[in-house]
Amino acid sequence: MENKLLEGTKILIVEDDSSSKLYLNKILEKTGVKLLNADNGKEAVDIALENPDIDIVLMDLQLPVMDGYTSAKKIREFRNNIIIIAQTAYGLFGDQKKIMESGFNDFIIKPIYSQNLIDKLVANLNKKHPVY
Ligand SMILES: [Mg+2]
Numbered sequence: 001m002e003n004k005l006l007e008g009t010k011i012l013i014v015e016d017d018s019s020s021k022l023y024l025n026k027i028l029e030k031t032g033v034k035l036l037n038a039d040n041g042k043e044a045v046d047i048a049l050e051n052p053d054i055d056i057v058l059m060d061l062q063l064p065v066m067d068g069y070t071s072a073k074k075i076r077e078f079r080n081n082i083i084i085i086a087q088t089a090y091g092l093f094g095d096q097k098k099i100m101e102s103g104f105n106d107f108i109i110k111p112i113y114s115q116n117l118i119d120k121l122v123a124n125l126n127k128k129h130p131v132y
Contacts, residue, residue: 005122007032010051014044014059014068024058027114040064041071048075048082056083056121069102076103083124087112
């Protein structure tokens, strides 16, 4: 799978489940992105503070130490232009509302399929830097 549109993009994956984490890394490794990983919401905030060049955060919601909603809110406080995408197992309207209120730009519903994920990332990058 090749996707030059993502090449060089710096992505922070926040996922506590090791098999899901491995799966997301495997999908994204093929696209030429630079990957960082966090196991919980607190670690995600710390990594985002240390790496101001992160373009996208792919955030699980159910996380130990600090959940994804809180983590996204905190990252949004110091990075107003970062793209934060929630990974959610729940497609219900109430959760979508809470996701958007927490500072996320978008969400992707689990199970995550590789082409869906890549399309979602490209769409959000294009929204930020429209190509006319
Ligand atoms: Mg989780």
